[in-house]
Amino acid sequence: MPPIAAPPRACVFDAYGTLLDVHxxxxxxxxxxxxxxxxxxxxxxxxxxxxxxxxxxxxxxxxxxxxxxxxxxxxxxxxxxxxxxxxxxxxxxxRRLDAFGDAAPALTALRRAGIATAILSNGEPAMLEEAVDAAGLAPLLDAVLSVHPLRRYKPHRSVYALATARFACQPHEIAFVSGNAWDAYGAARFGFRVHWLNRAPQPTEYWLDRVAAARIATLAELPTLLGT
The missing domain is CATH 1.10.150.240 (Putative phosphatase; domain 2)
Structure with a gap:
């Protein structure tokens, strides 16, 4: 896939299964x-x-x-x-999961390129704060957004709108990365620039074949794909 012409305003990541190893x-x-x-x-x-x-x-x-x-x-x-x-x-x-090895380098590279970084997660605030601190990711994030104030989980559209509100931008100005195919599908339907992190790899599911979503095998691919 060729690099996107204009870098996004922010790159927003799912936490569990994307930056943090749930197993x-x-x-x-x-x-x-x-x-x-x-x-x-x-x-x-x-x-x-x-x-x-x-x-x-x-x-x-x-x-x-x-x-x-x-x-x-x-x-x-x-x-x-x-x-x-x-x-x-x-x-x-x-509550203290390991970060995947490619998480911190990717976050660091994006921030050096001037792209804001954030988490958008189902986790409740205290759970997320402990997790990102334990994984050493807190200094690499501009925001950690939780569904908790909405009392509703992904993939509801209102959850993804938390990111556009935080960065005061339109959906197409945000790159979204998730290791969960259902989350990637929901984010693509919302209008984000979606990158499905398919580490395993797993077969395409949840109608991802019908939406604009890039497939990546590692977070190391992100900086180039985002045009940095």
Whole structure:
């Protein structure tokens, strides 16, 4: 894909699964989970997202820390694990996830090029503050935006509008990066310049084939793609 002619005003990132490794919490306690570790982590993430979608569809809300706890409880129960201490340790680890190795260099390069950087996340404010501090990303971000004031989760349009309001610009002036295909689709429908971070890689889904969304395999590709 050729570079975009004009760099965006800001580059906005999803947090969980994009800048932060959502499977790092289980990885730290994998020995205690044994052979079930990967399955527990996958189900935990799947239920976390599913519950956020159901709440928004029903017009209800529970903050993301509570949703994360609820989802973990189901994931552990599904695998026959009843260990309160382990559950508490996993939740604590989730608040201090590892950043992906390409996160800090990409944020640094964008800011040096004069592009503002931000997070737009389902996480509630205290959860996000702890996460970005622990990952060492706080000094590299101009804003950390949470859905919490809206009491509504992605991919609702009002969530993406938080970014245009923060940077006082139009959707096409913002580059948006997410490792979640459903989030990339929602952001593209809103009008952002979307870059779907497909690390695995995974097949295209959530109607991403119908919208303008670039595919990238690493955040290292961003500075060139954004015309810096």
């Amino acid at each position: 790092a919490a289980v990885a730290r306690h994998a020995a205690r989970l044994g052979a079930q570790a990967a399955a527990v982590s996958a189900l935990w993430r799947a239920k976390q997202l599913e519950y956020s979608w159901i709440l928004s569809a029903a017009g209800d809300y529970e903050d993301f820390a509570a949703v994360t706890d609820r989802a973990l409880g189901v994931a552990l129960a599904a695998h026959g694990i009843a260990d309160a201490a382990l559950r508490a340790d996993l939740l604590a680890a989730y």
